[in-house]
Amino acid sequence: MPFFIPLGIPDFNGKKERDFFQFTYNIEDNDAIELLIQIRDGKNVIYEETISNVSKLTQGEHIWQWDGFDNNGILDTAKLTQAKSLNFYATGKDTDGNIDRSSTDFEANYDKVEWVDVKIDKTASRIDVTLRVNLKDGGEKGTDKECYELGKSRNAPIVKICPWDKIPEKEIKKYGKTPIMSRVKSFEILKEMALDGINTHWSRRYTNTFGTIISDKNWEIIVNAIQDENGMKTPEIEYITNGKPGRSRNWEFSRILYYNIGYLDFSDWYNIKSDWRWRNESFAVPIFQETSAHEIGHEILLAYGGHSYSKKHKGTSTLLQSENGGLKYPKDEIDLMKYYDEEYVADFNKVVASEKDVLSLLWLTKLELK
Structure with a gap:
């Protein structure tokens, strides 16, 4: 399966990773005069692009790439991985005025870890x-929770022992601080x-x-x-x-x-x-x-x-x-x-x-x- 890395960040060894989603669309019969491509979550449009390059409107199979950013210049991996129904949606109109629509569902899931998301704002850098x-x-x-008493079982004077008792008195005088109890x-x-x-x-x-x-x-x-x-x-x-x-x-x-x-x-x-x-x-x-x-x-x-x-x-x-x-x-x-x-x-x-x-x-x- 193909993979996508935001901004194509290289792996540990310096190998650059793929920074785009790639889709194919097929124009049958007549050439198209209009083509609108959308990336959607259900019916909600994440990104859309009108294809104006004539070479991309001719009969045959074409490749289209998307860098993951939405219409506002934001790439949000949390939204992509949590989307319910991602789809590549294309609407085309040919020279005879015929309108054709096609949709391809896809998923985007984390491959490495599940504990990090990134949101990239292209405009704000x-x-x-x-x-x-x-x-x-x-x-x-080292606190009072570790204090204990000696002497109860021997009918001797009860002595309370606490963690701070082992601190040399000279050190307490040196720093002039009362131990934290x-x-x-x-x-x-x-x-x-x-x-x-x-x-x-x-x-x-x-x-x-x-x-x-x-x-x-x-x-x-x-x-x-x-x-x-x-x-x-x-x-x-x-x-x-x-x-x-x-x-x-x-x-x-x-x-x-x-x-x-x-x-x-x-x-x-x-x-x-x-x-x-x-x-x-x-x-x-x-x-x-x-x-x-x-x-x-x-x-x-x-x-x-x-x-x-x-x-x-x-x-x-x-x-x-x-x-x-x-x-x-x-x-x-x-x-x-x-x-x-x-x-x-x-x-x-x-x-x-x-x-x-x-x-x-x-x-x-x-x-x-x-």
Whole structure:
């Protein structure tokens, strides 16, 4: 069966895909003097074109191609895949005044994934991407929910033990902050933060990039991630404080996204005995949002470029996640999906998915035509 890719975005290896729907029509008996071709959903016209080229009005079989855009210059894959009755409809009039009509039904179904739609506005040079994800609640660690009492069974004084008790007193004095005892951000809040992070770092706006070039034309691409239980496989979100921070990940056997806040023991990260640090919300929020976009990105890269491209961070790490090293943060755009030598980026606004990776979202809306 033939396929269609919006704007003909190339596959991972650079092979350009077909960017048109192709239909045939047959003119019998007399030549036509008028021919109106329509793409319709039932009786609703999506696009129409009057054929004026005389060579296309002669007797015989002819080919007609459609780029997928409607009469308003909009290509909307959601509308095409959700249409109830797509049809190619032709109305012709011959030299004797006879009028003939013909209709060919067809379907357009997603071939690669079911969790992304694109809406392309040719006039505005803008592409809107709807990305459906299924974020789940992974609970919390280090809060008062983990407190317990000792001494009840031994008739001894009851002692309440809580996660923050293990924080060295000198560290609390050093930072001057009271440990977080109960979570201050619900799952709903963290979910919205994660969605905002995806939108921010996967969109290629004119305000944070130089745009995105497709066939010598500069486009602005806006991603809108939405919660959908039937969406992309995504991590659970877990709230962590007063303990070892979690390392977020998103692969087939383990999907978890950590929001690390407050007092955190980084000793395992740096192979030292004790390394308690205080993480402010002003840093916890942007690093969580950037991490959310990065981890969700692994599923996108996997669908587009395969396991190596995704798990090796586009060649900047091993499969076991060890950094290859040697890559410094650039002055302009910082690739969201690569590993760099520096631990944290100074300006999260510079972190954005690359042109190729964002355009992969368009490629993933590949349509199979029946």
